[in-house]
Amino acid sequence: MSVRVRFAPSPTGSLHIGSVRTTLYNYFMARQGEGGKLILRIEDTDQDRLVPGAIDSIYDGLHWMGIRWDEGPREGGGYGPYVQSERLPIYQEHAARLVTDGAAYFCFCTKERLEQMRAGQRARGEITRYDRHCRNIPAAEAAARAKSEAHVIRLTVPEDGTIAIDDLVYGHVEWPLRSIEDQVLLKSDGFPTYQLAVVIDDHLMEISHVFRGEDWLPSTPKHLLVYRAFGWDVPPHAHLPNVLGPDGKKLAKRHGATKVEEFRTEGYLPEAMTNYLALIGWSPGTEEEIFSLDELVQRWRIDQVQRAGGKWDRDRLNYFNGVWIRRLSDDELLRRLDPFLPAEWDRALVQQVVPLIKERMRTLAEAKDLVAFLFADTLDHDRSILVPKKKEAHETVTALSRSTVALRFLEPFSAERIEQAIGAVAADAGWSVRDLTIAIRAAVTGRKIGPPLYASIALLGKDRALERLEAAQELLAA
RNA sequence: GGCCCGGUCGCCUAGCGGUCUAGGGCGCUUCCCUUUCAAGGAAGAGGUCAGGGGUUCGAAUCCCCUCCGGGCUACCA
DSSP states (O other): OEEEEEEOSSSSSSSSHHHHHHHHHHHOOOOSSSTOOEEEEEEOOOOOGTTHHHHHHHHHHHHHOOOOOOOOOOOOTTTTOOOOGGGGHHHHHHHHHHHHSSSEEEEOOOOHHHHHHHHHHHHHTOOOOOOOOOTTHHHHHHHHHHHHHHHOOOOOSSSSSSEEEEEETTTTEEEEEGGOOOOOOEEESSBHHHHHHHHHHHHTTTBBBEEGGGGGGGGHHHHHHHHHHHOOOOOEEEEEEEETTTTTTBBGGGSSBBBBHHHHEEEHHHHHHHHHTTSSSOOHHHHOOOOOHHHHHHHOGGBBOOOEEEOOHHHHHHHHHHHHHSSSSHHHHHHGGGGGSSSSSSSSHHHHHHHHOOOOOOOOGGHHHHHGTTSSSSSOOOOOHHHHEEEEHHHHHHHHHHHHHHHHHSSOOHHHHHHHHHHHHHHTTTTOOHHHHHHHHHHSSSSSSOSSSSHHHHHHHHHHHHHHHHHHHHHHHH
């Protein structure tokens, strides 16, 4: 049987990196065998939580990550519609069928009654659970009332016994049926609950493997019961360990950035995101860890996915991002950098600095500060960094002045020649090259650290370099 | 509270009964390289394998209990 896997986000906000990790694993699975299909299904059965634009953001985020899929709301396919709100009749017919079969029943309890019931249960220290108040209304009576009264459809859960699954990641997991309540399958607004919709859609769309977050594991028995009520086979399931915040709880907004979009604008590469994310919860069993999307497809195995949740670690992401930035060709880096740099900056000049800053960036966003000195009209010199430790201001003026002289008639104005000239000045003045470059760097770039100095000066150009050297001297002399 | 899951260096993890005096990576420290910062190279600190009982000639690996953490417990997904 061919692989058909799906990822099924709710359009309740922008794409969370935890969902991305789940999607990635589905993607790996789909791309491993011949003819595997990846399907996008939008689970919008909660009309109250819809966020406008969420679907666009899901598309944008996943496309940016380099994930392509085969069937979905905009791509079509033979199993549509792929948006749950467009499949209402399907759910309603199936739910009705369950009622007819005696596997489910109409429930007329109001929200108020349910609340009271729970409040009472809590007060008595009991488990809060639906009391099956409507479970034994005679079928004919219930059917009649359903024509005029607001109602939901609930699953008739057996009173005794157990239900179990052999999860691909967690192994054998078993639940006592006593612990499961008569779940709502169809809401009073005619929409299905997640519990009903997933099972029907996964079955109808012929999903071969269900991969989803660990937090779904507790509701799996409900789904199992629905499969059983319909008499359908249960596809293999794999629950995936959660991505956690530093405090060990599910990664959430309060932990910082959690949306792909945020990482994109902060200057992370999709390659790094993919690589890093794949490694939370999965390991190849070897000591390799740098993998492209395609390599991950080759290497990833569901049985190497581990059970414990993994914490999101920004430092480690930064490391991967640095690795992938360095792996980019200079031209490609230039392209990726473009949106992070002011449009008015001369791209020809940017192109020349790129090699100098390539191994100095952890994120694309850092490039701007690194090279800003090349594009600034004037510099705000800072006296305190102009003068090297153990040197006096007047000595520094002299050293800078000699450097200015040495550079003034230098031709060609190349990094090599500049290096020679500055070396000569240092020797002449009795300064260490280190101290001299500290002063010159501060004078020419306004900063203590930056790209290699000599090449930076060459790129700046003689006129501007001299101007800045002189400005620094004036400041120190004043 | 109930049900379920998890627990190897600060973090991501390798490990599936002996090769583990527990390996790698991130981060951290030191050194080398060096015009700064990076990158790169080398070295190092860091783990009572949550704790306690078993099983076994032998356990991080199997079993039980305890503790701790997390998830779920809606007409949310």
